[in-house]
Amino acid sequence: MWVKKEFTEIVKEENKKKIRTSLYAALISFLYNIVEIKFEYNSHTSGPSNTIWNEYFYQIPKILLISGLVFMIVYALYPNLKNLFQRRKPMICPECDKTKDDDGQLSCECGGVFYEIKNMKWVEED
Ligand SMILES: [Zn+2]
Numbered sequence: 001m002w003v004k005k006e007f008t009e010i011v012k013e014e015n016k017k018k019i020r021t022s023l024y025a026a027l028i029s030f031l032y033n034i035v036e037i038k039f040e041y042n043s044h045t046s047g048p049s050n051t052i053w054n055e056y057f058y059q060i061p062k063i064l065l066i067s068g069l070v071f072m073i074v075y076a077l078y079p080n081l082k083n084l085f086q087r088r089k090p091m092i093c094p095e096c097d098k099t100k101d102d103d104g105q106l107s108c109e110c111g112g113v114f115y116e117i118k119n120m121k122w123v124e125e126d
Contacts, residue, residue, distance in 0.1 A: 002094035002120045010119055018078045026071035033063040090117045 005013075037059050041052050074081065089102035095112030106114050 001125050002092060002097065002125060003123055004094075004115065005119055005121050009121075013118075018075060021078060021081075022071045022075040029070040030063060030067040033059070033066060037063075050052040091115060092117050092120055094120065095124040 037055055041055050091102050091114040092099045093108035093112040093114050096107060097109040108114055
């Protein structure tokens with residue numbers, strides 16, 4: 001049967017997702033910058049002694065700083081970003097297992113109440 005998750009469980013899951021999303025964003029920013037340096041380097045290489053590794057060596061602190069900033073920004077804005085990208089909110093009525101997308105109507109035909117699925121979990125009845 002469907003039961004409501006503990007509040008602490010919901011907070012913990014939300015936090016995990018927040019950190020994961022921020023990490024992905026930071027990683028993408030990091031890779032993007034690495035690729036960008038390579039292209040920049042290719043477009044104006046001057047001397048033969050100028051190696052791409054030198055370029056990376058000097059740019060890495062900046063790239064790490066930018067990635068860190070991206071992480072913090074995504075982390076701070078996560079609730080807003082989530083609302084922006086995730087319009088659908090799947091709901092379930094634990095009384096009759098009926099599901100639907102959130103339409104503002106919380107009461108179910110069976111007399112039960114709809115909850116967001118992410119706040120519910122399935123447990124075997126004993
Ligand atoms: Zn119901």
